[in-house]
Amino acid sequence: MDFYRNLKVSDWASLIPFGIACVAVGFGVKTLIDKKLGGPVNPAIRKEESKVVDSLDIEDLGNKAVFCRCWRSSKFPYCDGSHNAHNTVHADNVGPLIIKKKE
Ligand code: FES
Secondary structure, three states, X not given: OHHHXXXXXXXXXXXXXXXXXXXXXXXXXXXXXXHHHOXXXXXOXXXXXXXXXXXXXXXXXXXXXXXXXXOOOOOOOEOOOHHHHHHHHHOOOOOOEEEEOOO
């Protein structure tokens, strides 16, 4: 501990570039990992749950049901069209699952 107390302001100042370099390397490594592995599939929906599971009775679906597969819908598990903004921002191509009765 005495070592740190005996450092002068100029000594601490000389450590600033090293600190900045460490932060930059850490940010770069995180960015690289995010690009290679991707972030979480689910960015915000019911994060307090250990696993998001929905169950519906097929009789309750009516003639047509549109389910979200992009994990951005405010009406999850139903699609609210949020996939369009996601696709534009991230150059992605995700879309909903549409289930409908044959006519
Ligand atoms: S909002 Fe997610 S697929 Fe439409």
